[in-house]
Amino acid sequence: AQKVTQTQTSISVMEKTTVTMDCVYETQDSSYFLFWYKQTASGEIVFLIRQDSYKKENATVGHYSLNFQKPKSSIGLIITATQIEDSAVYFCAMREVASSGSWQLIFGSGTQLTVMP
């Protein structure tokens, strides 16, 4: 079975700095998809960024980027120039395909990021 692990429970950083959140995964699949989602204080969960395992380039969206290290089964989320509104819980997730052909996301336990002024 696939597994996603986030060992950092919480991180605090100063505004305008760069932060990296760690995530390691386990899979037997040769091709797989990894995601990061953000949960705001209001509880809203939104998609941030995605990495396809067959792509060598690290994905980048706005001030979010990924550090994909396939040999280490690691997909870190990097946020540059952090802002107060980046304070949230960040979830790492992996796509898992069921025998029926449908797919689901397996989530890590999340990392609480606090950005301080």
Place this chain on the structure above:
Amino acid sequence: EAAVTQSPRNKVAVTGGKVTLSCNQTNNHNNMYWYRQDTGHGLRLIHYSYGAGSTEKGDIPDGYKASRPSQENFSLILELATPSQTSVYFCASGAGTISNERLFFGHGTKLSVL
């Protein structure tokens, strides 16, 4: 932007009672999911569906049933609610294609079972 609406937003139930959580999506997505969120566990999958009439068990299905009567609606049913089912429940939908695999989440239902 896809819209996923959950109802109710908050629910207080008694132990042994029946609880139905409803979810509606307006983007014609094939796949729908029910997750629960508890401190220290992140989001855990309860049931999911890949189309009207289908339901599949997720990682923690015990004590829950699901129903997908139409493309738009997906319900989570607790026939005999227990205090251990106190949690925040999230519904999500997704197109189910490799090129468009992001999930869209509802705002959650906070369930308290007393």
